[in-house]
Each structure stands twice: as C-alpha cells, then as structure tokens.
Amino acid sequence: PLLRFLGRSNQNYVTSTRSSSDINHHMIICQTELKARRFFGNDSFSSDKNNRNCNSSKELLLSDILLEKVQNGDLVYDVAQEKAARRLSKLQQALNGYCNQRIIDRIEETLKEQREAAAKQTNNDLNDEKFDPEREEREGEQASSGRLQSSGKNGEKQKDRKVDKIMIPRGMFIHGNVGIGKSYLMDLFFECTAMNKKRRVHFHSFMQDVHQRIHQLKKEDLATKGRNFSVDTSLESNPIHRVAVQLADEVALLCFDEFQVTDVADALILSQLFSVLFSRGTVIVATSNRHPSTLYEGGLNRDYFMPFIDLLCRHCIVHDINATTDYRSVGAEGIESFFFNIHNEDEILRYNQLLEEQFQVGQFEDQIINTAFNRTLKVRADGFNVAKFNFDELCNIELGPSDYRAIAQQFQLIIIDQIPQLSLKEHDQARRFITLIDELYEADCALLCSAASSPAKLFIGRDNLHDEEHFAADHVETDIGETLGIDAAQSNGVAISELASVRELSFAFLRAASRLKEISSKTHWEKKCI
Numbered sequence: 001p002l003l004r005f006l007g008r009s010n011q012n013y014v015t016s017t018r019s020s021s022d023i024n025h026h027m028i029i030c031q032t033e034l035k036a037r038r039f040f041g042n043d044s045f046s047s048d049k050n051n052r053n054c055n056s057s058k059e060l061l062l063s064d065i066l067l068e069k070v071q072n073g074d075l076v077y078d079v080a081q082e083k084a085a086r087r088l089s090k091l092q093q094a095l096n097g098y099c100n101q102r103i104i105d106r107i108e109e110t111l112k113e114q115r116e117a118a119a120k121q122t123n124n125d126l127n128d129e130k131f132d133p134e135r136e137e138r139e140g141e142q143a144s145s146g147r148l149q150s151s152g153k154n155g156e157k158q159k160d161r162k163v164d165k166i167m168i169p170r171g172m173f174i175h176g177n178v179g180i181g182k183s184y185l186m187d188l189f190f191e192c193t194a195m196n197k198k199r200r201v202h203f204h205s206f207m208q209d210v211h212q213r214i215h216q217l218k219k220e221d222l223a224t225k226g227r228n229f230s231v232d233t234s235l236e237s238n239p240i241h242r243v244a245v246q247l248a249d250e251v252a253l254l255c256f257d258e259f260q261v262t263d264v265a266d267a268l269i270l271s272q273l274f275s276v277l278f279s280r281g282t283v284i285v286a287t288s289n290r291h292p293s294t295l296y297e298g299g300l301n302r303d304y305f306m307p308f309i310d311l312l313c314r315h316c317i318v319h320d321i322n323a324t325t326d327y328r329s330v331g332a333e334g335i336e337s338f339f340f341n342i343h344n345e346d347e348i349l350r351y352n353q354l355l356e357e358q359f360q361v362g363q364f365e366d367q368i369i370n371t372a373f374n375r376t377l378k379v380r381a382d383g384f385n386v387a388k389f390n391f392d393e394l395c396n397i398e399l400g401p402s403d404y405r406a407i408a409q410q411f412q413l414i415i416i417d418q419i420p421q422l423s424l425k426e427h428d429q430a431r432r433f434i435t436l437i438d439e440l441y442e443a444d445c446a447l448l449c450s451a452a453s454s455p456a457k458l459f460i461g462r463d464n465l466h467d468e469e470h471f472a473a474d475h476v477e478t479d480i481g482e483t484l485g486i487d488a489a490q491s492n493g494v495a496i497s498e499l500a501s502v503r504e505l506s507f508a509f510l511r512a513a514s515r516l517k518e519i520s521s522k523t524h525w526e527k528k529c530i
Contacts, residue, residue, distance in 0.1 A: 061089040062189050080323035081181050084174060087319055088189045091285070094169035095193055100252040100281025103166050107280060171284040171316040173259070175291050178511040179326030182287040183257050189285065190255050198253035202442045203286075204401040204435065206256060207266050210273065212372060213243045240269055244276030256286040258438060258511070261296040261305070262431075262504045268301070271308035278315045285316075289507040292318060328514045329456075336522035338448045339455060342418065351450050359448075361388050361415070369410050372402035385412035391419045395432040404436045408443035412528060419451035423460035430459070430505055434512045440519060446528045447520045455516040459509035 063085045069075040174182050190200045201209075217239040235241045247254075254277070261267050277284070288295075292312050296305050340351040355361045364380040371377050377399075381387040387407065394404075394416065407414065422430040440447060451458055518524055 060192055062092055062185070062192055063089040065188055065192055066185075078181065078323065078325070080176075080321045081185060084182075084185055084319055084321050085188075087172060087317065088185060088285075091169060091172060091283075092189060092193050095195060095253060095283065098169060098195070098252060098283075099197065100168075100248065100283075103168070103281035104248060166281070168278075168281050168315075169283050171286075173284075173286050173288065173292055173312060173316040173318045174321060175288045175318070176321035177324055177326070178289060178507075179328040179514040180321050180323040181327060182321055186255055186257065186285060186287050190253075193253065195253050197251050198255070199251050200255040200257070202438065203256045203259045204438065205405060205442075207263075207269075208372060208400075208402050208405075210243055210247075210269065211265075213246065214239045215373070217242055238272075240272045241276055244273045245280070247273075248277050248280035248282050251282055253283050253285070256284070257442070259286040259288040259295075260290070260504055260508075261299070264300045267296050267299055267305040267308075271305065271311065274308060274311055274315075278311065284312075289511060290504075291320070326514050328518045337517070337520050338446075338522070338525065339516060339520040340450045341454060342450045342452060348450060351448075354448065355388075355415070359386060359388075359415070364388055369406050371406040375403075377403055377406060379407065379411075381411060385410075386415065387411040387413075388415040388417070390417040391433070394436055395429045399432060401435050401439060404439040405443070407436075408439045408445050411445065413446045413448065414440060416447070416449040419449055419458065421452045421458055421460055424505060427505055430509075434505070434508045437512045437515050437519075441515045444528070445519060446525050447516070449520065455513045455520075458516070459513060 063082070066075065066081065066085045070077055174186065176182055187200065190198065221237070221239075261270065274284070290297075292309050295309060296302055299305065338354075340347040342348055359382070361380075361382075364382050364386075367379050367381050368376050369379060379387050379389070387410070419433070420426075422433060424430070
C-alpha cells in the first residue's frame with residue numbers, strides 16, 4: 001500500500017511491498033511491543049522505573065516515532081492514528097519542561113496565609129471580651145483610612161505580589177472503537193514524554209489505589225483523633241481532598257487506559273478528586289471506548305456526576321479516533337490459537353493433551369497469594385509462573401480488580417477451564433470476566449483456555465448496544481423494595497439504577513473479545529517465550 005510520511009513536506013510518500021501476512025504479524029508485534037515496560041500497583045508509580053526507557057527518545061516527537069515505525073514496516077499507515085499522533089505531539093511539546101510544583105507551592109502559600117489570617121482573627125475575637133463603646137467608632141475610622149490608602153502602600157504591596165501566570169497544558173481524552181490503537185498511541189506518548197513526575201495506569205488500578213488511600217487515611221484519623229460526635233467539613237479533614245493533594249504532589253502527567261465509570265461510589269468521588277488534580281496542574285491523558293458525555297450513562301444519581309463531565313471537557317481536548325479496523329483481531333487471523341472450543345472434539349483433545357503433557361496440571365499445588373486490603377486468595381499453580389482455574393472459581397464468586405491484578409502480577413500464564421457464553425443477563429459474571437481479561441492484558445499475561453464458543457461469539461448480544469434496554473424492560477419487577485421502605489424497580493433482583501454498568505458491558509464485550517484473541521494467540525505466546 002501507499003504509505004504517507006508523517007509531517008514531512010519534502011518526502012511525501014513511501015511504498016511498501018510487504019505481504020498482508022507480514023503486516024498482520026507486525027501489527028501483533030507493535031500492539032504488544034510496549035506492554036513489557038508497563039508497571040502496575042503502587043510500585044509502578046516510581047518515576048525512575050517509568051522513565052528508564054525514555055532516554056533514547058527524549059528528543060523525538062510521537063509523530064516522528066510513528067513515522068519511523070511506518071518506514072521500518074512495523075506499522076501500516078493509518079490516517080486516524082496520524083491525526084491523534086499529531087495532537088499528542090503538540091501536547092508533548094507543551095509538556096517539555098512543564099512541572100506543576102510551582103502551582104502547588106502558590107496554592108499552599110495562599111492557604112497558609114488564609115489559615116494565619118483566620119487564626120489571627122480568632123485571637124482578636126477572644127481578646128475583645130470587654131464591651132468597648134468607642135471600639136466601633138475606631139474600627140470605622142481605620143476602615144475608612146484603609147480604603148483611602150488602598151492605592152498607596154497596600155496597593156503597591158498587592159501589586160508586588162502578582163506573578164506571571166503558569167500555563168497549564170490541556171490534556172487529551174481519546175475515544176473510539178476497540179483495537180484501533182488508542183492504548184498503543186498513549187503508551188508511545190507516555191514513553192517519549194520527558195517528564196519525571198508521570199504515571200501510566202489502568203483506570204481500574206487507579207480507582208483501587210484511590211479507595212485504598214482513602215481507607216488508610218480514615219484508619220489513621222480514627223487512631224489519632226478517635227471517634228467524633230461532630231462533623232468536620234474542613235478540607236484538611238476531607239479524605240478525598242487529601243488523596244487528591246497527594247496525587248497532585250506525585251504526578252504532573254497522569255495517563256489512564258480504559259477510562260470507564262460504572263460504580264456510583266466512583267462517580268461521586270471523581271468530580272471532587274479531579275477538581276483538585278486539575279487546579280494543582282496535573283495533566284490528564286485518557287483512552288476510552290466512550291465519549292465523555294456518555295460516561296456513567298443511566299447510572300444512579302448521574303446528575304451529581306455531570307459536573308465532572310464538564311470539568312473533564314474543559315481541561316482535556318476530546319478526540320475521536322474515527323477508525324473501524326481492529327488490529328488485534330486482524331493480526332490474529334490465520335495464526336494458531338490456544339483458545340479451544342469445548343464443543344469441538346479435536347480441539348478439546350488437544351487442550352487436554354497440553355494440560356497433561358506440557359503443563360502437568362495434575363501436579364499443581366495450592367498456593368496463597370496476597371491481594372488488597374489484607375485479603376488473600378487461594379490458587380492452584382506450579383513453580384513456573386503458571387496458574388489454573390475454572391471459570392466459576394474466578395467469576396462466580398465476589399472477586400474484584402485487585403484480586404485479578406494480584407493473579408496477573410504473580411503468574412505469566414493463566415489456564416481457565418469451561419468459560420461459558422455470557423450475556424447481559426449474567427452481567428455480574430460477565431463484568432468480572434471482562435475485568436479479569438483487562439488485568440491479564442495489562443500485565444501482558446498469556447492465556448490458555450477452553451470455552452463454549454470462539455472469542456467473537458462468546459459474548460451474546462455484544463453487537464446490539466440497546467440489548468440492555470430490552471433486558472431491563474422485559475425483566476422489571478414493580479414490587480416495592482423492602483429496604484428502608486423505598487420503591488425500587490428491579491431487574492432480576494438488580495436495581496434498574498445499577499444498569500449503568502450493564503450498559504457499559506456492551507462496549508466492554510467488544511474490547512474483551514479483541515483482547516482474548518491476542519493474549520491466546522501463538523504469536524503472543526512466542527513473545528512471552530512460552
């Protein structure tokens with residue numbers, strides 16, 4: 001195909017005679033190229049780790065790096081990716097030499113002055129215990145004198161304190177279909193942006209970290225202050241505000257992958273959290289399958305979430321990668337897969353042979369691994385970073401992102417038996433399974449599994465984004481809920497207000513199917529040297 005150079009007026013075109021199979025192979029290589037350099041959990045927030053691969057590309061823009069990969073045949077030219085790369089390159093230039101510490105210092109200085117002024121006023125009020133009939137007259141004279149002198153020394157003092165504005169670059173919110181290169185472009189941007197205070201994290205991991213920090217602060221407050229019988233509304237006592245201040249101190253650039261909101265607790269936290277991050281100069285870059293205006297659509301108390309959408313759009317450029325090619329799926333076509341259909345006798349025979357001959361699963365032993373909040377999880381594993389589960393053990397019990405993340409970080413290869421077809425009616429199991437796949441993909445794990453269908457057909461109803469509406473309408477129970485006497489329309493025992501997460505599954509199904517194809521492909525296994 002005819003491939004156009006990026007950003008070069010004197011060299012406009014380059015031709016390639018690579019075969020389609022070679023291109024597909026290189027797509028897979030490029031989609032997985034940077035994953036080994038990703039870091040997750042609290043350890044991933046180390047700037048030394050995150051920046052150790054930036055030295056070679058500090059002087060290069062993202063658009064130049066993408067051009068080089070196109071020239072080398074590692075990527076095919078994609079006009080939608082080029083447009084996104086150009087915008088990210090402009091942001092990369094704006095971030096050159098940027099740091100939010102000066103903004104934080106100014107805010108802290110202002111807050112300190114306000115506290116000192118408030119304390120001084122309190123002391124004055126305490127000292128004025130006796131009634132002084134002449135005090136009001138004196139204060140009036142002083143106030144009048146102060147107004148007359150406002151253009152004098154006091155005015156000059158305030159003028160001297162004025163400082164130049166610090167321009168905060170607008171971030172980017174990149175959205176579009178699955179497999180079109182959103183995460184890949186953001187990862188390239190993260191790697192080549194020369195900043196010390198930066199993090200790249202999956203949104204699940206980020207919110208888990210936020211909840212852990214809030215929990216820890218509340219524990220510390222309880223230990224030091226005890227239980228109070230009055231409400232303290234000061235910012236210094238607000239755990240969400242304090243966590244946001246911590247995060248702003250740690251990062252000037254925060255990159256999120258798979259930004260999505262399905263939980264009412266997260267929805268209510270985000271507005272307050274991001275208000276502080278933005279005000280303290282933290283720049284946000286995020287990828288998502290949804291436009292910001294459709295985040296948490298249909299969720300409980302969404303009106304409280306709407307200010308966050310306005311805030312996000314004000315501080316981030318919203319960019320739609322208007323593309324339809326799923327490079328993960330295209331790259332996996334015609335390549336041997338370790339995703340086996342349980343209804344195919346030949347495939348299930350080969351699957352069982354792999355388990356017994358190559359992995360010797362009969363010799364696996366129970367192990368205990370640590371997850372979040374001092375919890376543990378029992379898994380069956382060997383001594384070579386391989387763990388085996390059946391679907392029910394992972395998705396029919398109450399496990400969450402932190403549990404799946406612990407598994408993904410501990411083991412290189414995950415074996416899963418008997419994955420059923422999933423629909424919006426089994427939304428709890430489907431949501432857990434999709435979260436599991438996201439965590440395995442983020443940690444660059446390989447997958448061996450048996451399932452009721454191929455990845456493309458594993459999620460029933462994934463092509464109809466309105467299935468959840470029919471599902472809700474067909475299963476609404478109008479009985480009055482017993483809890484607190486509140487009327488609650490329910491869907492198979494689930495409140496209709498919770499269907500925001502069900503709606504999100506329609507998009508998540510597409511992403512999970514695409515990622516399943518990649519992490520179970522032979523190309524990915526070879527990349528992992530399995």
